[in-house]
Amino acid sequence: MTNTARATFGGKFGVLMATLGTAVGLGNIWRFPYMCGAHGGGAFLLVFILCILFLGLPVMITEFFIGRHSQRNVTGAFDVLAPGTRWNLIGYNGVITSFLILGFYTVVSGWTLEYMFQSVFYSFEHKTAVDIKADFSAFSTDIVRPLFWTLMVVLITQIVIMSGVKKGIERSAKVLMPLLFVFLLLLAIRSVTLPNASVGLRYLFEPDFSKIDSAAILSAMGQAFFSLSIGMGCLITFSSYFGKNTNMQETAFQVNIISILVAILAGVIIFPAAFSFGIQPTAGAELVFITLPNVFAQLPWGNLWAFFFYALLAVAAITSVISLHEVVTLYLHEEHHISRKKAAYYVSFAVVILASISSLSLGYLKEYTLFGLTFFDFLDYITAKIMLPLGGMMICIFVGYRIEKRILKAELTNEGTIPFYFFNSYAFFVKYLAPVAIALILLYEIGVFKFLAGLF
Ligand code: TRP
Numbered sequence: 001m002t003n004t005a006r007a008t009f010g011g012k013f014g015v016l017m018a019t020l021g022t023a024v025g026l027g028n029i030w031r032f033p034y035m036c037g038a039h040g041g042g043a044f045l046l047v048f049i050l051c052i053l054f055l056g057l058p059v060m061i062t063e064f065f066i067g068r069h070s071q072r073n074v075t076g077a078f079d080v081l082a083p084g085t086r087w088n089l090i091g092y093n094g095v096i097t098s099f100l101i102l103g104f105y106t107v108v109s110g111w112t113l114e115y116m117f118q119s120v121f122y123s124f125e126h127k128t129a130v131d132i133k134a135d136f137s138a139f140s141t142d143i144v145r146p147l148f149w150t151l152m153v154v155l156i157t158q159i160v161i162m163s164g165v166k167k168g169i170e171r172s173a174k175v176l177m178p179l180l181f182v183f184l185l186l187l188a189i190r191s192v193t194l195p196n197a198s199v200g201l202r203y204l205f206e207p208d209f210s211k212i213d214s215a216a217i218l219s220a221m222g223q224a225f226f227s228l229s230i231g232m233g234c235l236i237t238f239s240s241y242f243g244k245n246t247n248m249q250e251t252a253f254q255v256n257i258i259s260i261l262v263a264i265l266a267g268v269i270i271f272p273a274a275f276s277f278g279i280q281p282t283a284g285a286e287l288v289f290i291t292l293p294n295v296f297a298q299l300p301w302g303n304l305w306a307f308f309f310y311a312l313l314a315v316a317a318i319t320s321v322i323s324l325h326e327v328v329t330l331y332l333h334e335e336h337h338i339s340r341k342k343a344a345y346y347v348s349f350a351v352v353i354l355a356s357i358s359s360l361s362l363g364y365l366k367e368y369t370l371f372g373l374t375f376f377d378f379l380d381y382i383t384a385k386i387m388l389p390l391g392g393m394m395i396c397i398f399v400g401y402r403i404e405k406r407i408l409k410a411e412l413t414n415e416g417t418i419p420f421y422f423f424n425s426y427a428f429f430v431k432y433l434a435p436v437a438i439a440l441i442l443l444y445e446i447g448v449f450k451f452l453a454g455l456f
Contacts (some may be wrong), residue, residue: 014170015246019255021173024262025320026108027227030288032263033270035223037281040211041203044220049260051224057256058429059230059392062399064248067239069411073330074233082402090394094233097387098327103354104379109317110149112310119306124297129277133290141363150355154348157321161329161344173319180312188268191295200272218445222384227259231388237327247418393438400431
């Protein structure tokens with residue numbers, strides 16, 4: 001594999017939109033409201049924002065450094081930067097994490113396709129909140145329908161991956177990401193004008209610090225990593241396609257801010273609506289799917305709105321699926337010399353099997369649990385709350401201790417042609433603050449401190 005053969009994204013807007021295509025997805029619109037609802041609202045939002053700015057931003061810049069500097073896939077990157085060492089285990093962690101995330105992410109992406117389809121053929125109009133909830137449970141616990149849509153998601157992904165990175169990802173993201181944003185804004189306006197909306201807004205924006213426990217902090221950190229697509233090398237793979245003149249600090253900053261904004265917008269849509277229709281914010285993974293149809297039912301041409309919304313959400317989801325799939329495919333292609341096409345087929349096949357099990361675990365295989373979680377929840381928990389933070393910590397340690405500061409700075413300033421005003425603070429964060437903070441949060445949740453306290 002020669003590096004000259006690698007595609008690059010064109011232009012500043014293309015780079016930003018392609019990165020947003022990866023980062024913005026179900027994590028912001030489906031997972032954020034559900035996590036925020038499960039952990040008490042406002043205080044969670046606050047901790048989430050802090051995690052994005054103080055952990056997410058430095059980790060993202062660091063991944064960009066690794067990717068563009070090495071121009072390689074997730075494991076190869078470490079072999080280039082630290083030849084002959086085991087640092088590439090960070091890359092293997094990334095490959096496995098991508099695969100496990102795909103195991104539940106493709107299922108939820110499939111749900112968005114089902115809802116897109118439903119908005120054409122059925123009407124949400126005369127349904128009550130109770131019917132809408134019953135419909136979702138009937139659907140998600142069904143055997144065939146969710147599997148069918150999951151298969152569609154993987155098929156679409158396979159096609160895009162085969163047609164090449166630049167054409168596939170960049171072109172679709174450039175048009176659809178801005179459109180999704182506009183749609184979210186319009187829906188937010190509808191939602192805050194519903195009766196009782198202020199209760200939902202207060203829930204989202206008034207922090208109740210008594211709700212902040214170690215589980216909430218871990219969830220907020222996991223959500224920050226998940227939502228930014230960091231901690232497993234997805235952005236290493238992506239930035240390996242960046243051009244040498246891409247301003248990576250600026251890109252990272254913009255992606256962080258937009259990711260926060262989209263999550264807040266999703267919250268502004270979901271919580272007022274949930275309170276208005278009497279849906280518990282703690283409803284879990286189904287929160288978005290049982291809340292939004294109620295909003296559409298209240299809109300003139302509700303089904304048309306619903307169709308466009310779910311279509312855009314499906315695209316946002318699928319662009320993220322592509323980025324996860326690409327990590328594993330590129331690894332197989334570059335490291336094991338399998339053709340791109342073949343590698344993509346292998347990955348798709350394995351993902352369909354994993355996703356089928358996780359989809360069935362919500363209904364038919366519900367009794368089979370791991371650590372008290374369904375397989376679906378288990379995949380979500382172990383990836384977002386453990387593997388991503390662990391990967392992010394290792395990435396920081398690697399760059400903090402193994403890479404010369406001079407090289408780091410040269411890459412991040414495009415060989416000194418753009419300034420990096422906070423370089424020293426950034427380097428301090430990467431070397432000390434981020435690894436220590438992540439380690440403390442992880443250890444705390446595992447209960448190490450409670451255990452130690454019990455000893456004395
Ligand atoms: N960030 C995406 C979202 O919010 C999901 C995603 C894509 C992701 N690639 C990732 C999450 C890599 C973690 C790691 O929907």
